[in-house]
Amino acid sequence: MLKVSLAATAACLSFQLSSPVFASTDFSDLLDMPLETLSETKVVSATRSSLSLADIPAAVHVISSKEIQRSGARSVADALVLAPGLHVAKFSNYDWGIAARTTNESLSNTMLVMVDGRSVFNGMFSGVDWDLIPVSLDNIDRIEVVMGPVGTIWGGNAVNAVVNIITLDAEDATRRHVSASVGNYNYREYQLHHGGQVSDNLYLSGYAEFVEHMPWTSDEEKVQPMQNYRVYTERFGMRGDYQNMGRTVSLQLGGIRSREDYLWGYYQPHFLNPGHDGPDFASFDTEMLAEEYFAGVKVLQELADDRQWEQQFWLTYSSSDSADRNAYFTRLDSETRYSDANVLGGHLTVGLNYRVIDEYFRPYEQEEIYTSPYVRVADESGFVNQSLAVYMNYSYPLTDTTELMVGNRWQYFNLVDDTFSQPQIRVMQDLGDNQRLWAGWGRAVITPARQGRTTNFHQNAYGSDVSFCEAGNVNNCLPWTFDYLQIIENLGNEDMPVPTVDTYEIGYRFWQGQQLQFDANLFYSEEESIPAWHLISATRDYLPGNSSPGTAGTIVDIYKYQQIAPLSSITYGGELSMKWQPSSVLQINAGYSYRQIEADCHGSVCASSDGPLRSYENEPVHLATAQVMWDITSQWWVSNVVQYVHGTKPDPLVGDEEYYGWPDVLTWDFIMGWQPTKHAPNFTLSIENLFNDQVNEFPSNYGGFDNGTQYWVEVDWQWP
Template identity: 75%
Template sequence: MLKVSLAVTTACLSLQISSPAFADTDLSDLLDMPLESLSETKVVSATRTALSLADIPAAVHVISSKEIQRSGARSVADVLTLAPGLHVAKYSNYDWGIAARSPNETLSNTMLVMVDGRSVFNGMFSGVDWDLIPVSLDSIERIEVVMGPVGTIWGGNAVNAVVNIITYDAEDAPRNKVSASVGNYHYKEARIHHGGQVTDNLYMSGYAELVEHMPWTSDEGRVQPIQHFRVQTERFGVRGDYQKNDREVSFQLGGIRSREDYNWGSYQPHFLTPGVDAPDYVNYETEMLAEEYFAGVKFLQELGDSKQWEQQFWLTYSNSDSSDRNAYFTRIDSETRYSDNNVWGGQLTVGFDYRLIDEYFRPYEKNEIYTSPYVRVADEPGFVNQSAAAYFNYTYPLTATTSLMLGNRWQYFTMVSETFSQPQVRVMQDVGDNQRVWAGWGRAVVTPARQGRTTDFHENAYGSNLAFCDQGTPPNCIPVDYLQIIENHGNEDLPVQNVDTYELGYRFWEGNRFQFDANLFYSEEDGITAWQLINSQRVFLPENSSPGTVGTIIDVFQYQHIAPLSSQTYGGELSMKWQPSSAVQVNASYSYREIKADCHGAICSSTDLPMRSYENEPVHLANALIMWDITSQWWVTNVLNYVHASNPDDVLQDDEYYAWPEVLTWDMVIGWQASEHMPLVTLSAESLFNDQVNEFPESYRGFNNGTQYWLEVDWQWK
């Protein structure tokens, strides 16, 4: 509580101190920081066409480039703490878990994340690797976050939220800009951005970044022997925009490569190497590589009379050599969209898209499967995964103040040989010139992937010369070697997860000074997975064990991926942006969600554990961003993020081990720029007065996160 009080008090004081300064300072000399009116803010992620945020019947939040810059965020995941309804938890210094209206699980895939409309997801589990998003924060114009289902517009995975990262056109991208940062925990970063006009109709821009840091900011004993480990990440991107008359062509290419120092090894059971007295486990330092490269083109033509045609084509290659996802994926995405703003008095959008993923999982020798600490094994190394879809979305003004939105998507997945419908119905009512109420219903599905279907995950543990005792009195003990094998088997018959969501919202704004959004939701989800023990077997090998033992005991536990759960989730989000003066902006949000799970099938008769585990999530989330332009040269930002502790059911037994902890983080950024021609210098502090905090339950074995400081210099010349 002391840390909570101190953080809140200090943030408030930063506003109170500012009052005398306003009285004596010409506000026209301060940095201009106006909020864009909701009626002027254009959003594309909710409908695929640019509409005013005020007129969108959905829970939409826009994070501007200035808010990103002022927050001091160093990654997209850090930025998303500014959005209402998103639970952002930091696992280590480069790994996060993010969830929207759902459990924050390791392989969560109920949120669609895109960069300029191109999905960025791992083909193995159709979720997001947050450390491998190939985009520079300096290139982001805005991030649009749409809460709730947007499956009609975007298809699979647009279940509980859509995050669309929209970058600057080449004409508006940063030019002649270099940046360098240095901080504790061996953090170093360098960036360069450049762009310009090539011909009368063509602009080009590009960037390159290099980041290096420790994999963690923890003081725990388990990381002390390997403090020399580093993570190196390189990003690059090139964009060109050509416009002539009624045609626009945009092309992009870029990529990201991450190299992580890693402590790995293998078990050496004596029965596999008879006569060799080797250690139980041989560990070694190695490097894990993960990378993604992409290229794409968009063609947009205005056809006159409010008609528009767009064609996109993307080619993506990703690769990882980690044992839990040792695979590469080559992906092709193609989409055609046509819109007409005057069809029977309404706006119609129709589209067709196609995706092909050529997947290849590395095959393992049998000994590798049982000697690695963990490894993912595929039934077939090579696999071609395809999907195709057609959709429409129609908005019609029922009256001068009431509009109706109808749409549907029919999407076919070859992995399950089935077509799914993803409809939506939304209504918006104008209450006044600056107020709207809206209601909606939508359905979305999770893109089926090989994880949990056609891949098995093995976890192993081995020890030699152990005492194995029976339950007698006194117990009888014998010396043995012991190997435990846990096999998590995929299930090709798993149903595809789907979610129906009902929403009700209210929106109010006052010019460019105040914005307020409130929405309630209720979701029903089916096809939620769990693991069921289907077989356990003990084998005794009397020969070829370690010296002094009588043999080797092998325990094999086999689990099957099943889908016995369904859930009902309800809650809501409140958010506001307020500019009390031209020098101060305050953003704040609060979110509430409650999950109730049901279980079906044989597994439910023996335990409530799957249900109660799924329900074990934080209920209350809150955040605040306070930006203050002190003078024309100085500014300061405070970012507060709060996550309430979860309350696990008694069936989980150990509350402290399984509970999500209460977390309050306070970040502060101070910026100084002597003049517009001089470098911008910022000093950032992350998690002030809250050193060594773990944001995950102990059962996840997440790393403690320490307080970080870094200094950044940005120089952009004309």
């Protein structure tokens, strides 16, 4: 069975020549845009207050709208390649695994992803659905990436990084803009963006987008029979911003809907269908639907020059009918924040957060559980998941050049009926007008989820007329053949501890006007209660009769695994990043990161082998990326993005390097733009994986797909 994964990149936008941030400016003005100085770059994701990047005691990287547009990215996941420290690996044409300072998995629960402070983290499955982020690339003002723990500010899952996608205010959004893209692998995309002023104090903006594409850009034989499949994605969004007398009110609503063709089916064991001699697997084409919709309001009131109050409400509905996550949820988030910049000479922020999630897993019939290729089954279909948090953060100037930051969050989760503390302490030293040195420590927790606790994942395989032979000796087999059903049950464990991570960091920041920005930081993390699967039973049953013709019965093997927490680890490394603009027409961005994982294992699961911990340590150590943007003339520009991931050589206990090792990956994306005249349409040619066709970025045991060279042409026009 081959299942087409949801393809969100498709839903995301292709490269746009005219940057929405400068929608009302001439294209020539955009070409001459210099780097902002660090003191001009404002960041909110590290402290919940708008501070200059130069004054934040944390490893923060900002991806600007121009850098996104010039990268050829068609999704948020593609754009995150530009952030040092993030391992972005493409699984199939439009699926990714993204990790920060830890192992890379399809669902990573140690990185919190948000849009304007609204979480897009799927708490039911403890990860991010990168193909279901309801945001338009053309509406992004910047992406703020904070490496390290930010649990004090944002709560659970803000463990190794926070990614906050900041969208444009309605006043700055793109106006009267249409575009169309077409490329190989049946890629096509259409977009419409518009906005404007309704009254003296009110602005509105909105967009609608449609994308169609193949699920794979692969020449692999296994996908060729299904290359007629398609993924269709629609995305829309609206925003209204009202400002008057120190009060700002923002209203947002939007959503994404992804329809995907894929192959599905059911096994037909003969002992469950006596007298029926059909195929072992009854396959059929069907469609999978995944969608997410949201609405929210944010009120910001300036109480005085140094005091402000903010209130947010977000309502989110998300659903999927995929067998591994056939479920839906409705989530309400409420956030109250008060900030005072003059409390005993320091800056105090306090907040209250409440979240309630009405979760529902679809129930399955017993036969369906054991005849589907895989299904996720919940102990109880419905559950109301709640969390309540109170937090405070305080910054105080110890001297004219030294700033101290302390804070804590106390967060209660009803799933485990427990409260957790997430403290932090940071200090920054001003070394001059353009240099900062900072250090910090923080603790964060991974939000408990029903996945791995109160849900079971079943994987099944069936074949008829199977021979049973001695292991490693095909010449010594039983004289009869059998039908064979294998059942693997991955059982949840309600007693799983909640993982915690402590991280120590030190960093240095330097900038030179509008020409150079440089950041360097080192980190050391300690993680406890890392989950792993433990075999608790293996049984074999023999069922005589009612088997396929010529066989001696049916053999049923049942393997039961349960999630436990035997692992702990230390991870250390660092990140380097640079933005350099030697002239107004050339900008070079570069990043490098190093990470080393050393794991330890406790308990009976590790008594006989170090395999589990060696497997956890098997992750790429070196990551590097570079972006070069060159404005050749006022009409022509080119951009290049190069990504490198160093492969791994796993310990022999893990398995064969060719099968379990992460491959060396070197990709080159080339983008070229042309605008013949000031008011003419913009033309963009993008090529992904240039000179490197059919790249697989995952170990073979992950089952990742080869990714081919993709190219597409986009025409976009902003009429006067």
